[in-house]
Amino acid sequence: MYVYPIYRPPSEATSLILQLTLGCSYNQCLFCSSFKNKPFHTRPYETIVQHIEQAQHFYPNPQRIFLADANVLCLQTADLLKYLALIKETFPHVERISSYGGPLDILRKSEDELRQIRAAGLDMLYMGVESGSAEVLKFVHKGVTPEEMIAAGQKVKRMGFTFSCMIISGLGGQEMWESHALGSARVISAINPDYFGLLTLIIDDVSPLRPFLADGSLNLLGPEEVMRELHTMVRHCQLDRCVFRANHASNYYSFKGVLNRDKDALLAEISAAIEHGVYRPESGRLQ
Template structure:
């Protein structure tokens, strides 16, 4: 496979065993103050012949892998005809692949019509991962996310309406200490409005070289402590109403692993968090946390 900057390629935890097909390099937005994944990388769409050669290579070497993830940061930004050609080639050469996934930001979703999204779904695009991070407009503006809560809701609903499953990522601690509970409540409200199939909650870890890390060092941003992260998670879940979704907080960055189906497991999950806050459940030690 022709990977550029493979050490900086990222994919969702649930795509750990998927074929990774790099169709873009970097992120077309690349302005979020907390993210250091693509700093210094210039976004580009890789040449068509390179992507097609990688599909052919995967057809020879990954004959038993049923999932494929198109990297890097936001492959949905690829123009429709070009992305459709990639999906069609995957169908042709890897017919055993049952699910193709991508990262999708609000810009990428917005550039596609409803009919185009359905066309992508019909050719194998089954899941999209969208970074909401927060439902609080003040926080979204501060971290330069590039979209407000209303747009997040519209784009999340849009891709779901096309029949593409949606996994939404939220980031505990992103608002700092001052707006922690507002961030949690508003994020729960936005998650409820989108009603995705999956939610993944990560805990903020400051990355050297990012604006947020610099702000913290300068005393302009205060990172909340583990109990603060748990209280934020509790508030977020309490304010999230999903029709039949999975809420995960079992990423390596989290202090308390949680996997709950909402609304069925809400009360049980809130009770578990309360026990952890009371010191009855041991939290993950700092040295075991990772991005």
């Protein structure tokens, strides 16, 4: 009943995954090869009912459920509400239901629709901010400006979702690193999500960014440059009780803390990482 590949945030490692949609209905971000070989489909109602029944047979009592694939918020609100009702009925003791929520889908839904979705049991959203720099967002075809990203993020928070935002270290390369660091700090601060997750740019062999590397218009940051970019980003963040995690397999170094509370400690850790130059050995970002 699962159609691979499947992606989920690191914090959903123990969650039951229910696949309501396949692939990504947008699929244009240049850094993201996740679904480039998996055409987008919504699944028929009967297939979803069967999928939920089968999942319940193997995992009768999950604590957490993650709704895949890339953007279940692209579903019609009436359909999503129907699926959430079925999931809550099938798994009455589930403590948290979450999914990715891209900025375009969030902006497309009215506040009333998001409020209904939240009330129906979708507790948490993960939004790929990726960068807060206007030039980087445009370069990677994320489809929104920094102001639209902020509007999407603030809307999610107003509607009462637990909210996590992702930024990709190194996404602007050497050309745009400073704008990436400062813009990302500004956008994340304006949203003030509950969680701020950091990944590091991975370029695999089907990445749409490959041609930019080949023609020299994008030059990747090395580990020390990634750390310096992160230092600038964290220094400029103004956050209130935001859990910061850089624990994805792509990261050169693992950091965690609560911002702004632990800002000085985090900055000191990043400086120490630069000084000692010891980075995760498995961190081959260019595959």
